[in-house]
Amino acid sequence: MMTRKKLLAVFIVLAFTAAMIFADGLFYQSQVGSEAIDSSYTAQLGIPTENTAVTATTIPANAVLQAIGNSDYPVTPGDTFLLSYSEGKNLISLNLQADSNCKVSIQSVGVVNAAGMTYSEFKEYVENLISTYYNFSAPQLQLVSCGVFSVRVYGEVSYSQYVTAWGLTRLSDLAIYAMDTASTRAVEVTYRDGSTKSYDLYNALRNGSAEDNPLLSPGCEVRFQKASTIVSLNGAVARTGVYQPLDGETLYDLVQNYAGGLLSSADAQSIRISNYAGGAYSSRYLSLEDAKSYTPANGDVISAVYGSQNLPYVTISGAIVPDSSSDTISSTNRTMYSFLPGETVQQLLANISSMLTSTSDAGSAYILRDGSRISIEDKDIALEQGDTVVIPFSSQAITVTGYVKNPGTFEYVPGMTKDYYISLAGGFTDSASGKVKVSGGNAGDEIPAGATIKANNNNLTTTLTLTASVLAIVSTILTIVINGHTITTWF
Numbered sequence: 001m002m003t004r005k006k007l008l009a010v011f012i013v014l015a016f017t018a019a020m021i022f023a024d025g026l027f028y029q030s031q032v033g034s035e036a037i038d039s040s041y042t043a044q045l046g047i048p049t050e051n052t053a054v055t056a057t058t059i060p061a062n063a064v065l066q067a068i069g070n071s072d073y074p075v076t077p078g079d080t081f082l083l084s085y086s087e088g089k090n091l092i093s094l095n096l097q098a099d100s101n102c103k104v105s106i107q108s109v110g111v112v113n114a115a116g117m118t119y120s121e122f123k124e125y126v127e128n129l130i131s132t133y134y135n136f137s138a139p140q141l142q143l144v145s146c147g148v149f150s151v152r153v154y155g156e157v158s159y160s161q162y163v164t165a166w167g168l169t170r171l172s173d174l175a176i177y178a179m180d181t182a183s184t185r186a187v188e189v190t191y192r193d194g195s196t197k198s199y200d201l202y203n204a205l206r207n208g209s210a211e212d213n214p215l216l217s218p219g220c221e222v223r224f225q226k227a228s229t230i231v232s233l234n235g236a237v238a239r240t241g242v243y244q245p246l247d248g249e250t251l252y253d254l255v256q257n258y259a260g261g262l263l264s265s266a267d268a269q270s271i272r273i274s275n276y277a278g279g280a281y282s283s284r285y286l287s288l289e290d291a292k293s294y295t296p297a298n299g300d301v302i303s304a305v306y307g308s309q310n311l312p313y314v315t316i317s318g319a320i321v322p323d324s325s326s327d328t329i330s331s332t333n334r335t336m337y338s339f340l341p342g343e344t345v346q347q348l349l350a351n352i353s354s355m356l357t358s359t360s361d362a363g364s365a366y367i368l369r370d371g372s373r374i375s376i377e378d379k380d381i382a383l384e385q386g387d388t389v390v391i392p393f394s395s396q397a398i399t400v401t402g403y404v405k406n407p408g409t410f411e412y413v414p415g416m417t418k419d420y421y422i423s424l425a426g427g428f429t430d431s432a433s434g435k436v437k438v439s440g441g442n443a444g445d446e447i448p449a450g451a452t453i454k455a456n457n458n459n460l461t462t463t464l465t466l467t468a469s470v471l472a473i474v475s476t477i478l479t480i481v482i483n484g485h486t487i488t489t490w491f
Contacts, residue, residue, distance in 0.1 A: 037232055039242045041178040045205045059166050063146045066168060067119055075102050075114035075122050076167040077218055078147020085130050085139035098147060100218070109133060119143055149218040156182035156224040169216050171199055182224040184244050192219030202244065231296045233259050235304035236266030251291035251302065262288065262304055270305035274354070281354050311338040314383050316352065318391035319360040319409070339383050345376045348383060358411050361394040395450040400425040402455035403432035412449040421453055433458040 042049075060066060067073040081096040083106065096104050102115040104122075109129060114122045123141045130139035146166050154160035157177050165173075171187060184202040191197075204212035216222070227244050231254065234240040238260030245254050251271070255262060262268060271291055274283045277299065285305075286294055296302065313336050322335040335355070337348065349362055356362055367374040367381065368388040374381065376389075383389075393399070396412045398421050405426030413420065418436050428434060432455050439452045447453065 037234055037240055037242060039180050039230075039232065041180050041182055041184070042175050044180075044184050044242050044244065045172065045175055045201055047172070047175060047205070059146070059148060059164070063166060063168075064143055067146055068143055070168060071118060071120055072215065073119045073167050074215065074217070075104075075117050075119060076147040077102060077149055078145075079119075079167075080144045080147075082142045082144050083126065083130070083139065084142075085134060085137040087134055087137060095144075151216050152221040153177045154221070154223055155188075156226050165216050165220075167215070170213050171216060171222065172201055172205055172213050174216075174222055175201065178224045181227055181230065183227040185227075185246060186225050188223040188225065189214065189216070190221040190223070191217065227298075229296060229298045231298070231300040231302055233302045233304070236263040236306045237261065237304045238263065245296055249295070251286065251294040251296055252288065254296055254302070255288065255291060255304065259304075263306075265306050267305045267307045272303040272305060274301045274303070275299050283354060306338070306340070311340065312383075312385035313338045314348075314385070314387040314389055316348075316355075316389045316391065318365075319357065319393045319397075320352065320355040320391055321357055322355055337389075343383050345381050345383065345389065348389065356391070359394050359397040359409055361392045364392045366390055366392075397450070398447060399452040400455070401452065402436070403429045403457045404455045405429055412447075414449075415446055417445070418447055418453055421447060422455065425455075428455055431457050 037043075038049075075098055077098055077100045079098045081098075081104070083092075083094040083096055085092050094107055096106060098104050098114055102113065102117075104112045104114055104126075106112060106126070106129075112122075112126060112129070117125070123143075126141045127139045130137055148164050148166050150162040151165045151169070151174070152160070152162050153174055156179050158179065161177075163174065163177065171189065185200050186198045187201055188196055188198050199212045199214065200209065201212065203209040228247075230242060230244055232242050233254060237255060240259065243254060243258045245258070251273070255271070268288045269285075271286050271288060272283060273286065273294070273296075274281070275297060276282075315334060316337050317334045320333050320335065322333055337352070339348065345365070345367070349365070365376050366389075367376060368390060369384060369386070393409045394412075397409050398412050399409045400421050401407045404422060405428075407425055410421060410424045418438065422428065422436070435456045437454045437456060438447065439454070
């Protein structure tokens with residue numbers, strides 16, 4: 001009975017150890033947000049996509065109705081009016097037009113300077129003026145058509161140009177001309193009188209600051225400056241997007257004020273900040289509390305991590321380096337990756353980009369699902385629970401197998417022979433014969449890309465080792481039997 005208990009205990013220990021070893025080979029990649037974020041300038045301002053098809057040069061068909069109904073519409077060069085009034089028994093109708101300086105000439109009355117007046121102010125002024133000259137004339141001034149003017153747009157744009165505007169064109173209407181790298185926080189407008197003012201378009205459109213989205217006027221020049229800090233924020237936040245924080249604002253401000261705070265499903269202890277600069281990829285994690293002391297840097301990709309306990313997951317296998325500690329893959333690796341419902345393969349590949357190396361062939365990746373192999377040429381394939389995403393090794397890699405110390409797949413280097421790749425694999429083992437077989441090439445020549453090098457074993461050494469092992473086992477068994485017999489006899 002004691003023997004059975006001991007055997008059971010040994011079995012449990014071995015099983016637990018094996019489970020720990022297996023688990024150590026896997027780690028869970030927490031979901032950090034996978035949605036594709038539109039980084040365009042208009043998207044940064046929250047301007048709907050359908051609105052970007054309308055340019056500042058598109059004067060609305062109902063411009064007159066808009067102008068009449070908008071108390072802010074200014075008298076604009078080119079505006080035409082119809083003035084009607086009674087002079088005795090005669091009905092007088094005059095066609096009027098504002099010149100380039102917004103001056104309007106009225107027959108028998110004189111010139112009215114309408115510069116700086118809104119249409120409603122100008123209408124009231126002219127009607128009162130006519131009533132003063134002609135009693136009981138019942139004057140009426142009507143806007144017939146709206147004038148247009150040119151505005152120069154330059155700076156961080158595809159190319160400098162003059163665009164057509166009208167009286168209700170606002171600064172935000174020119175956002176479609178800005179590049180993605182233009183500043184949303186400091187857009188300069190130079191007016192006809194030479195004065196220049198900077199406006200915060202983000203504050204205007206996202207926070208409703210009307211003074212930061214002025215109407216443009218004849219002679220204006222708009223300059224889009226280059227943004228100093230652009231960051232992407234995704235994952236478990238209320239509003240994902242691309243943002244341009246101001247100097248002095250922290251990651252905490254970005255999450256709380258720009259993105260609307262963390263979702264209830266977020267892990268407040270895990271906000272990932274990734275950046276690629278100087279040819280190197282870096283990543284770190286901060287808690288929401290620690291975020292108060294971190295100032296976002298230009299190019300940061302910030303991901304609010306979801307708690308992954310209840311999220312579905314897939315297995316990623318093949319040419320990956322899960323811990324991002326090395327660019328060399330010595331063997332096939334595996335990792336578990338949690339994902340959001342609806343996440344696609346393209347989004348997964350973007351999120352694991354730090355795991356891929358020069359020996360990874362992401363373009364040839366495929367999915368193993370329910371025993372079937374699915375090509376991912378269509379990157380919009382949605383992930384499903386239980387999928388295995390396989391990242392093959394690049395054809396520009398060399399595989400070393402057999403009797404070497406560290407078999408694996410290594411980056412192909414033109415001009416190298418078998419000795420180079422054997423050394424990368426740690427050299428031959430003691431039981432190796434020193435001879436190799438090269439599939440796809442000749443062992444004595446330069447090793448071609450995609451080849452597999454197999455190190456052969458020394459048959460004599462293997463045979464002797466096996467024989468010695470068998471003899472040792474037999475000797476042990478005989479010893480046990482003899483001892484058992486002796487003990488039995490003694491009893």
